[in-house]
Amino acid sequence: MNAQYKKEKFDHWAIDVGLGIHKIGANLSDGYNPALFGQGNLGLRYMFNNRFGVRLGLGYSSFKNETSFPFKSNYYRASIEGIxxxxxxxxxxxxTNRFNLLMHGGIGSASLNITEPEDNGGDQIIALNFGITPQYKISNSMSLFLDFSSIVHFNQEDNxxxxxxxxxxxxxxxxxxxxLGLSFSLGKHRQLADSYLNEEKENYIALEEINKRLAAAEKEIETLKNKEISSTPNQELIITELDERYVRKEEKVTPTNNANTALLKKLLNGGYINVYFDVNKTRIQDGSLNTINTLxxxxxxxxxxxxxLIGYTDETxxxxxxIVLSQNRAKRVFDVLVAAGISPARISYFGGGEDKSVSEGARQLARKVTFTIR
Incomplete structure (x- = not known):
C-alpha cells in the first residue's frame, strides 16, 4: 500500500457537560447557610485550533435553606467565553498524553429567581466567569474534566x-x-482539539533528537571506516560495531565480503536493524532513533x-x-523519515499485524517496524 503524507485532523466542535457543587461567596444575608449541592453546566465549544477557542456556557444553580430561615431560589446563567x-x-x-489544562473566561447574563419566601420576579445580573479546567483523556473523543470557576456579579439587587x-x-x-464532567468531540474525526497532538510537532521533537545524535553518529561512522586491517574496511569490525549500536543482543549477523552498501542493505533486509515500540504505543522508543537515522x-x-516499512505487534x-496498531507504527516511522527529508515517493508502508514468530518471553522484539530495501 503506497502511503500519503497527510496531517491528522481534529473536530472543531465539542460539548462539555458537568455537575457539581457551589458555594456562595457574597450577597447572602446573615444567618443563612444553604446546601452546597445543586449546580450543573453545559458548554458548546468551538476551537479555532488546538490552542484557542470560544464557548457558549450555560449554567443552572438551585439554592435552598430549610433551617430557621427557609428560602428557595433558582439561578440561570449564559455567557460567551474564550478558551x-x-x-x-x-x-x-x-x-504526558493523558493530562491537560484549559483556562476560560468571559462575560454573560444571569437571572436570580427567588421562589420562597416570596417571588422576586427575577433579578437580572451581569456576570463575569473565570475558571481553570484540568482534564484527563479517556479517549481521543472524550475527556474527563474537573472545573473550578469563580463568578463575579454586577448590579445584583437581591441576595x-x-x-x-x-x-x-x-x-x-x-x-x-x-x-465534574465529560467533554465529547462533535464531528467525523472523533478527536478533541484540546487532546490533539499535531504530528508535525511530534515529528519535530523526534527530529531534534535525531539531529542531536546525527553529529555523534557521523563521527562514530567515520572512526569506524578508519579502523582498517588492510586497504579495505574491516567488515567483521563494522558488523560488531553495528551490533553494539543498532542490534539487540539476541540478534547477530555473519560477516560478508560485500561492499559497505550491500552489507548495510543486507542488515536492513535481514531484520537486524529495526525500530521498536512500547506496549500499545506508536511512539518510537528513544533507543530506536539511531535506527531511523541509519535508514x-x-x-x-x-x-x-x-x-x-512493515509494522508489527505482539500477540496481545x-x-x-x-492490524491497525501495526499500520500506525509503520506510518509513524514513515512520517519521521519524510519530515527528515526523504521523499515520500521512495517509501511505502503497511501493517503486518502480529509477529507470531516471537516467543511470549520476548514480546518486546515483536513490537517493531522492519525494513525491506529494493
Missing amino acids: VNVGDVLRFKDW FDGGPNLSPRESNISLFNTS RQFMLDNPTLNAE GTEKRN
Missing part, C-alpha cells in the same frame, strides 16, 4: 436568599462552582533505492486492533 489550551502552551505533551443587596453596584466574587542516511547515500490484543 486557552494551557497544556498545549506549556507543552504538557512532552511528558440569594431573597433579602435586599445593600451594595448592588459593588462587584464581588458571588459564586464558586466546582464541576535516513542510507537512503540519502543511495537515491535510487526505495524502502518498504485482538487481531483487528493489532
Whole structure:
C-alpha cells in the first residue's frame, strides 16, 4: 500500500457537560447557610485550533435553606467565553498524553429567581466567569474534566436568599462552582482539539533528537571506516560495531565480503536493524532513533533505492486492533523519515499485524517496524 503524507485532523466542535457543587461567596444575608449541592453546566465549544477557542456556557444553580430561615431560589446563567489550551502552551505533551489544562473566561447574563419566601420576579445580573479546567483523556473523543470557576456579579439587587443587596453596584466574587464532567468531540474525526497532538510537532521533537545524535553518529561512522586491517574496511569490525549500536543482543549477523552498501542493505533486509515500540504505543522508543537515522542516511547515500516499512505487534490484543496498531507504527516511522527529508515517493508502508514468530518471553522484539530495501 503506497502511503500519503497527510496531517491528522481534529473536530472543531465539542460539548462539555458537568455537575457539581457551589458555594456562595457574597450577597447572602446573615444567618443563612444553604446546601452546597445543586449546580450543573453545559458548554458548546468551538476551537479555532488546538490552542484557542470560544464557548457558549450555560449554567443552572438551585439554592435552598430549610433551617430557621427557609428560602428557595433558582439561578440561570449564559455567557460567551474564550478558551486557552494551557497544556498545549506549556507543552504538557512532552511528558504526558493523558493530562491537560484549559483556562476560560468571559462575560454573560444571569437571572436570580427567588421562589420562597416570596417571588422576586427575577433579578437580572451581569456576570463575569473565570475558571481553570484540568482534564484527563479517556479517549481521543472524550475527556474527563474537573472545573473550578469563580463568578463575579454586577448590579445584583437581591441576595440569594431573597433579602435586599445593600451594595448592588459593588462587584464581588458571588459564586464558586466546582464541576465534574465529560467533554465529547462533535464531528467525523472523533478527536478533541484540546487532546490533539499535531504530528508535525511530534515529528519535530523526534527530529531534534535525531539531529542531536546525527553529529555523534557521523563521527562514530567515520572512526569506524578508519579502523582498517588492510586497504579495505574491516567488515567483521563494522558488523560488531553495528551490533553494539543498532542490534539487540539476541540478534547477530555473519560477516560478508560485500561492499559497505550491500552489507548495510543486507542488515536492513535481514531484520537486524529495526525500530521498536512500547506496549500499545506508536511512539518510537528513544533507543530506536539511531535506527531511523541509519535508514535516513542510507537512503540519502543511495537515491535510487526505495524502502518498504512493515509494522508489527505482539500477540496481545485482538487481531483487528493489532492490524491497525501495526499500520500506525509503520506510518509513524514513515512520517519521521519524510519530515527528515526523504521523499515520500521512495517509501511505502503497511501493517503486518502480529509477529507470531516471537516467543511470549520476548514480546518486546515483536513490537517493531522492519525494513525491506529494493
